[in-house]
Amino acid sequence: MEINQTNRNQQRATKLYKKRSALEDVWRQLRRNKGAIIGLILIVVIILVAILSPILLDYDKDVIGQHIKQRLKPPSADHWFGTDELGRDIFSRVIYGARYSLAVGVVAVFVALAIGITLGAAAGYIGGKFENVVMRICDIFSSIPSVLMAIAVVSALGKSTFNLMLAVGIASTAPFIRVARAAVLVVHDEEYVEAARAIGMPDWKIIWVHILPNCLSQIIVQATLRVGSAIIAAAQLSFLGLGVPAPAPEWGSMLSAGRQYIRDYSYMTLFPGLAIMLTVLSLNMLGDGIRDALDPKLKR
Amino acid sequence: MYRYILKRLLMLIPVLLGVAFLIFAIMDVAAGDPVYSVAGADATPEQIEALREKMGLNGSLIERYIRYIGNLLKGDLGTSYISKLDVMKVYLQRLPNTLKLATLTMIVAVGMAIPLGITAAVHQNSIRDTTSMVLALIGLSMPNFWLGLLLILFFSLKLGWFPTGGSEGFRSIVLPAITVGTSLAALLTRTTRSSMLDVLRQDYLRTARAKGVSERNVIQKHALRNALIPIITIFGVQFSNVLGGSVLAETVFAWPGVGRLVVDAIDQRDIPTVTGALVMTTMLVTIVNLLVDLVYAFVDPRIKAQYTK
Amino acid sequence: MSETLLDVRNLKKYFKTSRGLLHAVDDISFSLDHNKTLGLVGESGCGKTTTGRAVLRLIEPTSGEILFEGKDICKLSKNDMRKQRKDMQIIFQDPFSSLDPKKTINQIISEPISENKIIRDKRKREDRVLELMETVGLAERLINTYPHELDGGRRQRIGIARALAMEPKLIVCDEPVSALDVSIQAQILNLLKELQEKMGLTYIFITHDLSVVNHFSDEIMIMYLGQIVEKAPTEELFTNPIHPYTKALLSAIPVPSLLEKRQRISLKGEITSPINLPNECRFAPRCYECVDHCRIGIPPLLEVNPGHFVACFEHV
Amino acid sequence: MTNQEANDLILDIKNLKVRYETQDGIVRAVNGIDLTLRKKRTLGLVGETGAGKTTTALAIMRLVPDPPGIVECDKLEISGQDILSLPENKLEHVRGNDISMIFQDPMTALNPVFTVGDQIAESLEIHEHLSSKDAKERAGDMLELVGIPRERANEYPHQFSGGMKQRVVIAIALACNPQLLLADEPTTALDVTIQAQVLELMNELKEKYDTSMIMITHDLGCVAEVCDEVAVMYAGRIVEEGTLEDVFNRTLHPYTEGLFNSLPNIKDRKAKLKPIKGLMPDPTNLPVGCSFAPRCNYVSDACLKAQPQLRSISQTHRVACTAYDNPEFHIERRIL
Amino acid sequence: VSAEGDFVPSKTGAIIQELVADPNAVYQDTITIGVANDVTTLDPQASNTDANMMAFELTHETLVQIDPATGEIVPGLAESWEVSEDGLIFTFALPSGVLFTDGVTPFTANDVKYTYTRAKDSSFASAKVSDVVDINVIDDAHIAITLSRPNQEFLLLMAHKGMSILSEALCTADETNGPTIGTGMFAVEEWAPGDFISFVRNENYRGGKAPTRHIVFKLFKEASTRLIALQAGEIDVCIDPSTIDLGYIQDDSNLQLIQTQNVVMLYVAINTTKPGLDNVHIRKALAYATDKLSMIEVGFDGKGTVHNNYINVNQFGLKKDIAVYEYNLEKAKEEFALSGYKEGELTFHVMTDKEYKKNAALVLQADLSEIGINLVIDEMETAALKSTLNDPALNYELCIYQWTDADGTDFTVRNMYGSSMKDGVLVKNGSNRCVLTDATLNGMIDAALVEIDTSKREQLYFAIEDYLNEIVPIVPICTSYINIGIKKDITGAVWRPTAKHDYRFICIPEK
């Protein structure tokens, strides 16, 4: 009993000693948010589906395998979501499509993030002429509606999955530049940045060690939420026939292909549409949750 | 104030030059030399060259750009490669459709979003709040072209209430407006809610309550006016997006707006139309943004002070 | 030993703003001896922080010389300046924004040590951190906590430990206690005093609280709109204030005692905008003793008693 | 209490408790305080950050945010009117009319999108049913009263400096001649010279309108300037109360003593400060016994066991400290 | 063309004119036609798309025209013509008092000369007048055109809408708008590219007015939307509804389905100069691996006819019993083996624009992967695809493309497979998408052109087809149907198998 007590005290002491990271904090906040957890579970499932789909499905046979005789069959026990105009199993295609949509969304946001953070952070920190030029470029990019911008970029570079990612990425760069710059500007004036300067830390290191980590949360939130819009944007381009080349089962192009069959075979558009919605929905729920968890104002 | 407006309008110039250059550069990289698609299969090399000259496609990118800007300054957006029509004329033909759609869309969105967002914020964490937020999330997650298809399926095909497309009459605008308006309303609802929540925490509302202002007035008079500022921002951004960017809804509903014009022109490598329409759209967007900023000034005297000084 | 550590000559810092040139610090000179504390007092916006930051060259002065141990740090290259920073540190007013919320206390305190390669070994560095924490009175168990988990007093101690880490000679304390409760304030003031005695530190102590500065400084400098209006040893200033502004300030201090009811000098209006200033005594618009010739120019800072400087046409 | 005194009572509170139920636990902000205030008197409510001063004032206004705040009270009367049972719409008539409050931070207390004139006029329109023109006129008078030219009524808060904003807040609070004014640290955010101006102004106005006031502050200097009575709060409880002289010159509670000792003495600059050791207890987890016990120099076992109750030492002076069970006990503080 | 069920035989111009000649009849004022493709230009010499052709049909006239029923050449703007004995000089008699639709400019023989001269500079029209060496205006009402060699199809070419007569005066006055004005039964009223174009009837037309006052082409890009618009009564004619939706027309008592076999040949164009594709065995493997029936099933919901010939179905010289490359993957594999390439070694890109072409490509892709050839589908916009095809760099490998029979057999083979000598080298002709430069073939084509004896000429075309069948420059896929949904009471339109319909006499008689 006695020993037990001291043991516990010791444990508590080591616990206090242990590093409790900001990440853990966020996680604790997140756990309380039902929506975020649902979103997280959903998105994890979707990611798992995306990762595992090549194992679960034979691409050549199940996903792009044509059975012209079986075309346009409504949902049944054999084909849960029915078959499309080439007799391909829509269920398999929707499952496999998660790979494309997620990849496009994530890579596009990554592109936007990379360009946006570099330019935005530099603009915010350096200021002056450089900032002016970057912000004017940013103005130019943001005054062209982003869908049109992406369309133009894809048609310029040619249709391919990578170009699609690039186009969506480039088209959504401007907001990231803005967010990064604004975040850096806020942090830039914090006294701890000045303190770092006071101990003789060089500028680049200040950006890297103090400024970026403190902007990161905002940027992560933006990124999560933007993956959703990037997925929608990519689907839009596919819908306009500018997306992932056939026969890849990208959801947007499935929707596009299904639309001429909408009157009698509405399931062809229903399921890929639902898939997009579900993915974006879960990303949004998660993103909202993270934002709330990170926002100190909402903590209390 | 006037100086501020003037300054903003002057800022338009470099942005427009940049937009024009960007489009020029992008279309230059684009696969497919427009001359060949215009010339047809049987064109001889001489004819190709003559045509190239006629289309103003001779010379380097920079030369063409400078020529274009020269014409632009004269108010000439050039003529379409395809229809040979004046781009300005074609753009102006489309603009009313786009404006109609955008306006109705905004009315639908704002009309839904602001009351919903306020209710959600005032009754934070209640059933009403949760419901409207779930709805908003769904609205936000729904690709609008898919929503458009579903609306057609249901309201046009099953019920036959609205036409599926075309630009005649009020009935034909209803479905496109709902399609574009839904995601917008969703976004605005969320913005309204979070902006309102922010304001509801502010001390000056406590001051108002301490004065004996009724709760209704605290929300509708004191809080809303302050909450409007971020809402206006989103409104501005979205309005400009709707102006040029509701391509998808325009495609689904065969709505002959500006977005569709640009996309078709990109399809046809009709560079003058693409550039012209985008330059005009940029101009419009900037003007809308300017108006939004002026509305800001109206709502928030602090911002007005910034403009006037 | 009373040698001059810091000698500031004709320091100016102007900011460009959209409405014109803002004279935040306008031609001030002072010197400060080793192991002494200079109190810098004035109303909000009078340029105290700007002075402190300019002295450390955290912002580039518009003009002027800052001689630290006889060498002009304004002329140092970026690299040399970085080395020089070891000797001059700052403690900030706001214990909440002056600590990086993403770093643990260990990281915050060890940063200046690792950054300046004072101790390279990680183990030894941690020992040093613990030592510093002990010096400022922070429990060892807090070493891996984050600033937001601590209260203001403890956070301010972290700020002090960070400043001490490099064993500086000069520390600029920019209102280090004004955000704290009285009981905590006293703890920190005592700590700073102790450290000064133990380590031979020299302080520039910025505050707007005259009773604190009275308790803490050897010499006091009163600023008004970017300029020094009066400078004197503490005792002298409190017993024999000369400048009308100093007098008003002193009389305005609320004293928690019922024994004496003092005659209060109340000033009209508030500190004017430091932009586009007219060429006259800066205090003239609020001065209750102002006469015509106060408006003919800026009064020079003149020595009236040994060590007692005043800038006033009326009283010199 | 004589009849006369009872009629004089502006504020009468019995056993006020406020707790905030947050995700991190229940914050017991106010833990059963009794307060009374007579006409034309000024009470200073003193205490460290988080002692529950603002919360007390908000509870009197019935403005504690719910959620998370929960108010419990046995009695809350203003000029004999029971405030506790009033419905919300009746409360609106009381607020700003009978009781007003000046909030802690003048920078955020004014609505940035309305002119200061409108903000002053608003309460006049509500309570005195003035037309908007008359209300504007009166608002101008109020501005002049607090020393701001009436032409500036059409300006917005951002065009005012901190001191002027604070005056506007005061003007709003005084617009309808309230019987009771709750001033929550009205000068903390201001510079010394401005602080002096504002305090002077408040003293004047108080005289002029016969207003009773509760002055919330942690600055004992301010208390000495304006208050007739003082209540010292610690962790949601009143630990000592009495007249200004009682508390300043015949200090009883160790905490009050600690507060005085922490202040630098303007007369004796060499004197070493004697701070109170340690920190305020965590309000979600208050100790069983006296909340101040862990920091107290005179602590005994009895302090850790039970909450000390307020006891009267003289007619006006009361203290909550177990140590006074021993009639020999006295604290070290001597008045200079 | 069979006449069972929904099939409606085309009516001849004469019948129509009779039908609408009744001076007392009253017709619906406006007819709106829902079209799939936009009118892109109003200058007949600047384009040759179906959509534009239909507009020119309304606004412009050619010297001669083809009787839709008989396929014979009948007078157009010219009242009659004579051919010299050597077949080199064509003399046309022109009417007098004809005005252009601007209402003031008179039509003269000079306008014909101007038009044909202008055509020489047009990349679309120049091929049609390449044989013309002289144009001689005899008087206001007569013009003589001299050819460099006899051309059995000259009048056919002159009936092409690209040879519509323009006004010299108007064209020189306004280079952009002048060519848009013709002598046709209608004039353009309003044009909103991407939305609609409306025509108003020419009240001064010499042969009597058209029955309908306004004709509107309204663009609906989405086939399903277009049909719904017809069902909802927003439009009177729906061109090319989705084959999957045809049932809705048949089930609707107010509507009628017009269905005729079209003469649009869908084929796989092979750039025979590209590595791999220059190997005839690979091309044969492609031919064997092309599952035409599946393509028809997927692309046209089964409503199409397999096509194995190298010219169009109703063209002169079609070899009915041509040897067929039946869909057979085993044979394809054999051919592939003969080519010397290894499995997986070859990757081809196929360009497509429309959805049904993409579907055909998808079917081909699946089959080719069976024999070890990778097929990458490059979906492109029509304009980009066209410019890639037309670009002399010829950066493409395969393309799913179509050929519409509008002209004679010579025109088809010469353009699709022929080449001409330029600076000592053979250069492919314009529409030669397979990039054949085969002197033997050119010789065969030339011989057939000048052969006057019809049956001999037919034999010569049979030989050309057999020759092509051996070298497989293209893989023909199918022809499908022209589908049109119309309101039941519509009459007067000429539904052409080329999809270039004639709306001049379209009308809805009021009851």
Ligand SMILES: Nc1ncnc2c1ncn2[C@@H]1O[C@H](COP(=O)(O)OP(=O)(O)OP(=O)(O)O)[C@@H](O)[C@H]1O
């Ligand atoms: N970076 C800057 N850009 C422009 N103006 C500045 C800047 N920093 C300070 N100022 C201005 O310079 C003046 C002096 O500011 P400073 O912060 O030095 O005052 P202070 O005496 O420290 O005031 P406080 O007591 O409020 O801290 C002020 O008017 C301030 O607005």
Ligand SMILES: Nc1ncnc2c1ncn2[C@@H]1O[C@H](COP(=O)(O)OP(=O)(O)OP(=O)(O)O)[C@@H](O)[C@H]1O
């Ligand atoms: N809205 C709230 N939600 C949760 N806790 C609150 C809330 N408002 C105040 N508290 C807590 O209640 C306690 C008392 O707060 P209060 O604001 O009354 O203190 P105070 O004495 O006015 O302090 P200060 O001097 O800082 O103004 C504190 O611990 C505070 O954190």
Ligand SMILES: [Mg+2]
């Ligand atoms: Mg400062």
Ligand SMILES: [Mg+2]
């Ligand atoms: Mg408070």
